[in-house]
Amino acid sequence: MERETRQKIIEDLASCPSAHAVCFDALRLAEKHNGWVSDDSIREVAELLDMTPEEVDAAATFYNHIYRKPVGRHVILVCESVSCWIVGGQTMMDFLKDHLGIQFGETTSDEKFTLLPIQCLGACDCGPAMMVDDDLYGDLDAEKVKQILECYD
Amino acid sequence: MEMPLTENMRSDREPLSLKEYEKVGGYLALRKAVLEMTPEEVTKEVTASNLRGRGGAGFPTGKKWASVPSTEDEADTRYFIADADEMEPGTFKDRLLMEADPHQFIEGMIIASYAVRASTAFIFLRWEYKLAEKRLRKALDEAYEANYVGPNILGSDFSLDLFIHISLGRYICGEGTAMVSALQGERAVPVSKPPLQTISGLWGKPTAVDNVETICNVPHIVKRGAEWFKSLSLCQDGGTKIFGVSGKVKNPGSWELPMGTNLREIIEDYAGGMHDGLKLRAVIPGGASTEFLLGDNLDIPMDFESIEKAGSRLGTANIIVLDDRTCPVGLTHNLEYFFARESCGWCTPCREGLPWVAQILEAMEEGQGLEEDMDLLESHTKMLWLGRTYCALAPGAMEPLKSALRFFRDDFDAHIRQKRCPWRS
Ligand SMILES: Cc1cc2nc3c(=O)[nH]c(=O)nc-3n(C[C@H](O)[C@H](O)[C@H](O)COP(=O)(O)O)c2cc1C
Ligand code: SF4
Ligand code: FES
DSSP: OOHHHHHHHHHHHHTSSOHHHHHHHHHHHHHHHHSSOOHHHHHHHHHHHTOOHHHHHHHHTTSTTOOSSOOOSEEEEEEOSHHHHHTTHHHHHHHHHHHHTOOTTOBOTTSOEEEEEESOOSOGGGOSOEEETTEEEOSOOHHHHHHHHHTOO | OOOTTTTTSOTTOOOOOHHHHHHTTTTHHHHHHHHHOOHHHHHHHHHHTTOBOSSSSOOBHHHHHHTSOOOSOTTSOOEEEEEEOOOSTTOOSHHHHHHHOHHHHHHHHHHHHHHTTOSEEEEEEOTTOHHHHHHHHHHHHHHHHTTSSBSSGGGSSOOBEEEEEEOOOOGGGGSHHHHHHHHTTSOOOOOOSSSOTTTSOGGGSOEEEEEHHHHHHHHHHHHHOHHHHHHTOSSSSOSEEEEEEEESBSSOEEEEEETTOBHHHIIIIISOOBOTTOOEEEEEBTBTTSOOEEGGGOOSBOSHHHHHHTTSOOTTOEEEEEETTSOHHHHHHHHHHHHHHHOOSOSHHHHHHHHHHHHHHHHHHTTOOOTTHHHHHHHHHHHTSTTSSSSSHHHHHHHHHHHHHHHSHHHHHHHHHHTSOTTOO
């Protein structure tokens, strides 16, 4: 981890009622730097917070948005829940996999996109829906998806 | 028709700035609460309004607040948390409330915190709600600037720190006690009751957790009174409700309507009815964890009691419509697969049972269903029912399954007999 990241974690620790509660912020900081959280980062966070690596990893592996494997420059989250499914979500997921040439959990060989499924995005009135990084897109069809993905480099 | 929650929203859904919000009477309720009312009086008004929780369970809000111990020691820490983790499949109402009128929600948070005497409050927000986050952060800065939150609010002796916590993401985080585990930096596993969370919650301190929509109603109740709030509704429960409709209807969306509005009217008049050539077969009235209601049984008021009488639950009141060309077994598989993946793993019946159910349904869809699978599914609806698990995730997962087995028996049988999904070409 970067010196700066370590310093920020130590500062957070001083202002928080329990080491555990800092754990997520520490993981988030570690992730921000690399895009994912490596085994080494887990060990370093554990040491800083006086927790065991197992405790830190137990928390890290529970949640959707701590990545324990490297991801591409952009992460695509495609909704696989019910309302999107009714209006063609499955076709959309198949199209994305096909178009990018990867399965869920994989990254394109140019390290541009990682494709992941996500639960209902709260955009059920404009499904099928997906997010690319921080941006939400709805009413998707194959053509629209192609256009959207072209905007990312 | 009055629509207190949404009538000030702009049609493009751009958020109201602090100035615009104040112009339509914003923060007057907070002023009234902290300068003219005691916390008990606020709670009393909310109790009298018959406001019931909009997060899915419908618990009376005033009753929850009154169960937070009012100790003599004013300094004793209490927490208030807004459940802004909206992730119930088919539900998209809190997003609208936070994005289009962030100040209304923040004012509600501050008044609710005052009512339960919390000195610290958290908005537990879904990671994916980036636009809501941006708008809430801006609104919160404005509210701090104007001393609507922070030390000695509006010159009173009430002080509040309000934080936005971004969830790392899992459906179970929306369950009130799991949310507390998540805030404490642990795996989001529920906490078994008793004691109630309002007695011992976050870091062992009294904690009240309420849904975003519930909280947004609070300023209006304080400003205009319990009687007015009750008069908005067509039934016993007070207020309006944000109803949503998704599925193959002409105009999917959400609308604020009186609590108790007729279900068929919402689908036909507001959502525009079905796409041409499709028939409505059934609905799930309140998000993924509620039971199906059949299409010929929709002339019912959308309120807690009526929907329960009809055999389901109001839940989040966001309606998912099943048409006559969509496979009900496939839809049920989609739901159960979701629940299986979201189980936190604490109780064995949920951890082991849900993946089994999802696998059986998947096999049926792939043409590998067996006669005896029907009994297996049936037995799960009993073994994962209320009382056998620590939280409501597993029983909630069984609600749509139970009713699907009853209503769509022929479709299940056809999958098994024909060894394929008859809906797939
Ligand atoms: C698995 C599970 C997930 C839940 N998710 C949410 C949620 O995302 N948002 C919410 O407001 N309530 C959710 N709830 C309900 C909460 O536990 C709780 O009842 C509610 O937030 C209380 O607020 P209310 O009384 O204002 O409705 C969930 C419950 C369960 C069992
Ligand atoms: S019912 Fe499922 S989600 Fe709820 S506590 Fe048990 S294992 Fe966890
Ligand atoms: S089901 Fe896809 S956004 Fe809700």
